[in-house]
Amino acid sequence: MVDTSFYQNKGPFTLAQIAQITGSELQDPKASNELISNIDTLEKASSEDICFFYDKKAKDKAAAICSKAVVTTQDLASLIPEGVFVLIHSNPKIAFLKLNQAMYAEYEPSPSISPKASIHPSAKIGQNCFIGDFAVVEENVQIGNNCRIEAGTYIGRSCKIGNHCRIGANAYVAYCLMGDDCYIYTGARIGADGFGFDMIEGKHQRVPQVGRVIIGNDVEIGANTCIDRGALDDTVIGDGCRIDNLAQIAHNDKLGRGCIIVSQTGIAGSCTFGDYVVCGGQTGFADHLKIGSGAQIAAQSGVMRDVESGAVLLGSPAVPFKDFMRQVAFLQKNSKK
Amino acid sequence: MVDTSFYQNKGPFTLAQIAQITGSELQDPKASNELISNIDTLEKASSEDICFFYDKKAKDKAAAICSKAVVTTQDLASLIPEGVFVLIHSNPKIAFLKLNQAMYAEYEPSPSISPKASIHPSAKIGQNCFIGDFAVVEENVQIGNNCRIEAGTYIGRSCKIGNHCRIGANAYVAYCLMGDDCYIYTGARIGADGFGFDMIEGKHQRVPQVGRVIIGNDVEIGANTCIDRGALDDTVIGDGCRIDNLAQIAHNDKLGRGCIIVSQTGIAGSCTFGDYVVCGGQTGFADHLKIGSGAQIAAQSGVMRDVESGAVLLGSPAVPFKDFMRQVAFLQKNSKK
C-alpha cells in the first residue's frame, strides 16, 4: 500500500475504470463496479488491492494471491485462485505502468521562484517554473517552461535548459545545453572539468577543458553521477538515454539515442556509443572506443576494444557471452583436478 | 598527536584513570599518577603518549615503542621495552575505542536552528536539535530530539527522522522513515527515484517509483552513497547496518541487521540480504538475489546467484573462496607453460 504521506492516491478506481485505463479486459463484467484502492506486490496485495502477475517463472506464487483483482495474461489466468477478479492484458507490465501513472502521483511543488534562491538578473526563466531555496542560477542562463529546479542546485553561466526539465537538489549543471523533458537527479555533476593532463617538465599540467555537455531530449541522469564537459569537442548524451547513479562519463564521450548505463559504470574519454547500447552495473570502458548500436555489455565487464553492433559481451577483458561462460566452465572444471 | 584545532582533548589522564576507563590492569601500580596527554600510533607515540599493541604479526615493531605507556595483551607484554608502562587488556582494540571516546571529541555545534535555514512551518523539530545554514526542511517533516542536520541538507516532505540522528552537509533525504541514532554522511542521496523503465513503443518509459526508504536504528550511510527508494514496495536498511562511501543500493533492496557494505559496492534492485552480511569494496550484486545471513563476499566480487548463509565468496562470477584460490593458482601455473 502506497504511503499517502508521501504520494497522492487518486483512487479508488472501479475495475471498469482500471480496464479502461490499462487497456485490459475484465473477465467477469459483473465485477465492473468493484473498487480498488491500491496497487501492491503479489505477496502483499490484500482484499482492496490489485496486483500484476506476469512472471512465468513464479507460477507457484499464483495460488497464494489474495488481492481483490489481478492483471495477468491469457496464458496465466487459469492459475489465479477463485474469488480473485481477473483482468487480461497481453503485457501486464504495460498495464502496471499505466495504472501506476493514473493512480499515484508525487506531490509536485507549485510553480514559484523562491525568494531564497539566487538568480542573476540576466537569467531568463520560462513559465510555470519552480526554483527552490538556495538554488543558484548564474548569468545568462536560459530555463524553459515548466521546469523544476530543486533546492541548493547550481546552474552555471550561459547554460540552456529546455522545457519540462527537473534538476534535483544539490545538483551541479555547467557548460551545458540541455533539451526538453530531462531529469537530472540529486547530486549529479554535469559539466565539471574533464581529467586531462600532460606531463611537462615533471609536472602534470592541466589541459584546459573548453568544451560543453550537450544533452538531448528525454534524458535521465542518476544521483551523484558525473558527466564531464568536453575538452575541445563536446560530450554528448543522446535523446532518451537513461543513466543510473554514480556513473562516470568522461570528456568527449558521445552516447547515441536510448542508451542504458547502469550504476557505477565508468566510460573513459572520447568513446562513441551507437544507439540503444546497454551497460550493466560497474562496467568499465577504455578511452577512444567505438561501441556499436544495440551492443549489450554485462555488469562488471571491462571493455578494451571496439565493440560491434549487437554484440553481447561479458568479462574483464570483455569477450562474447558464450566465450565467457565457456571460460568459467573450463576454469571450474580444470582447477579442481 | 591529535590536532586540538580540530578536536577537543579532554586529557591528560593518569594511568590509573586510563586503567579504569579502559578496564585494563596497570602492571606497575606505582605508575598510577603518571600523566598521558595523547593516544598515538605505535610508530609515532612519544614520551607523553599511550599506544596500543595487539597485532601479533607486527611483533618486530614492539622493540621500537617509545611511548610512556602501552596497552597490550598478557601474551605480548613481554615484548614491550623496559621503561614503558604496561597496561594489560584481553582485547586492546576495545581499550583503544574506550580511551579514544573518553579522551577526544569533535566540536559539536550547539543546539540551534539557523535563521538561514528554510524550515516549513508544518515541520516538527524535536528538542536540542541543530539545523545548519541553508538546510531545507519541507512540509510535514518530523525530526526527533538531539538531531544534527548540517548545512545545505535537504529533507523532503513528510520524512520522519528519529532521535540522535546526524545528517551530514549537502545530503539529500526524501521519502524516508529513519530510526534513532543514524548518521547519514555528507553528500549521501537517500530516496531518489529507482532506475526503472519499460520499453514501450521504442521509448524507455519511466515506471513511477512510489515506495519509501525505511532505515532502522543505529545505521550509518557513507558519503555520496545512493539509496534509491522502493518502486512499489520499500527499500529497507536494517538496524546497525554500516554502509561506506559511494555505494549504490537500488530500489526494493532489503538489508538485514548489522550488514557491512564497503565502499563502491553496488546492489541491483530487489535483493534481500540476511543479517551481518559483509561485502568488500567494489562488489556487485545482480538483481533479485537472496544473500544468506553471515555471508562474506570479498572485494570486487560479482554475485550472480543466491548465496547461502555463512558462505565466503570471491571472484566475478563469485565462487567459494577456496575455489577462487584454486582457479588463480591453476591459471598462474598453466599459463606459463
Next chain:
Amino acid sequence: MVDTSFYQNKGPFTLAQIAQITGSELQDPKASNELISNIDTLEKASSEDICFFYDKKAKDKAAAICSKAVVTTQDLASLIPEGVFVLIHSNPKIAFLKLNQAMYAEYEPSPSISPKASIHPSAKIGQNCFIGDFAVVEENVQIGNNCRIEAGTYIGRSCKIGNHCRIGANAYVAYCLMGDDCYIYTGARIGADGFGFDMIEGKHQRVPQVGRVIIGNDVEIGANTCIDRGALDDTVIGDGCRIDNLAQIAHNDKLGRGCIIVSQTGIAGSCTFGDYVVCGGQTGFADHLKIGSGAQIAAQSGVMRDVESGAVLLGSPAVPFKDFMRQVAFLQKNSKK
C-alpha cells in the same frame, strides 16, 4: 569552435603570434600575418582554425585536414595537404596546451564575498577571494589569497586552505589542511569520517576518527570523490596528485607526489603510495598495502599485495601485465577445445 557563451576567446592570433606562444616554427614565413580564430579537432577544424596533428597511428587522417594551419612534428609534416600552413614543434601536445591556455579562458568570477554566504566572524579570508552564494565557512577557518570558494560549499571548522585554491560548488571540506594551487571539484567530500568499527557485544561500534586530511600543493580532486580523514593518524595526498571523479580514498591512506588516480578507483585504509603511481579506472586496493613509486596499475585491477616500484600490473587479483595477457590467451585458447 569553442562556444563563446561559455568561454572567452582571446584571439584571433596571427600565425607569427602562435609560433611564438607555442614555441613552434612556421614553415612559410610569408604566412606570418594569417589570422587564426579557433583551435579545433582534426576532423572539425575549418578554414579559420588551427589543429594539432601528432598521432602517428592516425596518419590516414592527415589528408582530410582542411584547417588553415596545423601544428605537427617534422616527421609528420609531409603528410599535411598543400594549402594548409604548417608549424613544426617537437611535441605538438605541449604546443596545443600552450595555445589553448593563451587563446581561451573560463569566465572567472570577480573577487567578492557573497552577502548570501555564511562566514563565521573568526574566519580569515585572504585577498582577492571569491566566495559564492550559500557557501558556509566555519569558525577559525583560514583561506589564503586568490581563492575561489564556489556556491553551496561547506568549509568546516579550523580548516586551512592555501593560496590560489578553488573549491567547487557543493563540495565539503573538513578537518583539512590544504596547500596552494589546489582544485577540489564540485561535490567532492574531503574529511568525512573514515569507515572504522569494532564488533563489541554484537554491535558494530564506531571507532572515533580524530585525524585529518593533509593535502599538498597543486592537487586536483575530482567531482564527488571522497577522501576520508585519518582515524588517529592523517590521510595525506602528496603534491601534484591528480584524482579523478568518484574515487574513494580511505582513512590513513598516504599518496606520494604526482600520483594519478583515475575515476572510481577505491583505496582501502592505511595504504602508502610512493610517487607518480598511476591507477586506471575502477581499480581497487586492499588495506595496509605499500605501492612503490612509479607503479602502474591498469584499470579494474584488484591489488591484494604490496607492489614494487615500477611494476606494471593488471587483473583481479593483479599480476604483472605479461602474466595477465598470458592468462587471457591461455583461457581463450583452451576453453574452446
